[in-house]
Amino acid sequence: MLMCRELAGIASDYIDGELNTGRRLSVQMHLMMCRHCRSFIGNLRASTELLRGHSSARVEQSVIDRINHHVTEALSHRTEDPDSDR
Amino acid sequence: MTLNAHPDPDENKLVEALKRGEQAAFTEAVSTYSAGMLAVARYYVDPANAEEIVQDCWVTVIDAIRRFEGRSGLKTWLHRIVANRCKNQLRTSHREITTDFSERLEPELDSRFNASGRWATPPKLRFDESADALLENGALSDCLDKHLGHLPESQRSALILYEAHQHKSDDVCNILDVSASNLRVMLHRARQKIFLMVETFQETGEC
Ligand SMILES: [Zn+2]
Numbered sequence: 001m002l003m004c005r006e007l008a009g010i011a012s013d014y015i016d017g018e019l020n021t022g023r024r025l026s027v028q029m030h031l032m033m034c035r036h037c038r039s040f041i042g043n044l045r046a047s048t049e050l051l052r053g054h055s056s057a058r059v060e061q062s063v064i065d066r067i068n069h070h071v072t073e074a075l076s077h078r079t080e081d082p083d084s085d086r
Numbered sequence: 087m088t089l090n091a092h093p094d095p096d097e098n099k100l101v102e103a104l105k106r107g108e109q110a111a112f113t114e115a116v117s118t119y120s121a122g123m124l125a126v127a128r129y130y131v132d133p134a135n136a137e138e139i140v141q142d143c144w145v146t147v148i149d150a151i152r153r154f155e156g157r158s159g160l161k162t163w164l165h166r167i168v169a170n171r172c173k174n175q176l177r178t179s180h181r182e183i184t185t186d187f188s189e190r191l192e193p194e195l196d197s198r199f200n201a202s203g204r205w206a207t208p209p210k211l212r213f214d215e216s217a218d219a220l221l222e223n224g225a226l227s228d229c230l231d232k233h234l235g236h237l238p239e240s241q242r243s244a245l246i247l248y249e250a251h252q253h254k255s256d257d258v259c260n261i262l263d264v265s266a267s268n269l270r271v272m273l274h275r276a277r278q279k280i281f282l283m284v285e286t287f288q289e290t291g292e293c
Contacts, residue, residue, distance in 0.1 A: 003199075004205045005196070009191050010190070011274075012277055012278075013270060016273075040209045040281075043209050043285070046284075048277055051230075052249045059120065063120070064116060067116050067137070067140060067144060068112075068116050070141045071113075071116055071148070072109060072112070075148060
């Protein structure tokens, strides 16, 4: 039988629907009987949604500005000499 | 015939403008896509190098965009360019990326089970609030930022690409050069850390 510790190890796969039918059923069976694991899965799912909603890939505007400056410069060379890239 | 897998009209318009070399289009694209590209680069190299690599990639894109056919989305295409450049650079510097793929459970989480594999210290929080409601809590949002900053680069990049950018697993594996099972472990571990963080935060109000 699936134990709580083992379930915690595959909880992410369960949430993402990556488990095969047999494994998924044994997780569901366990969840029916174990409120701690129900709580854990719920928490992990909410954590995942939290991450999804949180724009974790934000960068500072100064970095974007530096990159833009660089690209603008490269572009201006390009337009001065339109045949150079062919 | 090439079928566009992402028939996003806005993206197509942007791509056409990039192909014409319009500066405004580049400014828009740099603002939209650089964050993800930096996440990819930081997986491979240190942050200072990452910015330089992303800069160089954009310069490459000025010409390369003409060969973009839209088989993948623009974002995936850009991420692959960054990944390839990083991999080339690593090859010349012979640096290895090390990640611990051995365990599926964070040690801190693992210690909460007893010898028979049952919860000894069960999850404490009631996570009834929706993610949106939680995010409106500015302190939690800051705390999340802080913890994401402390994740190993590999886990953070995997998380950002998979969760925030909603890449498909195949694309993430390809971009980060990891197997599907290693990607799963990275995601597991990162999510567990976030779970532990939110739990502590809700319990103690401290990050
Ligand atoms: Zn259980």
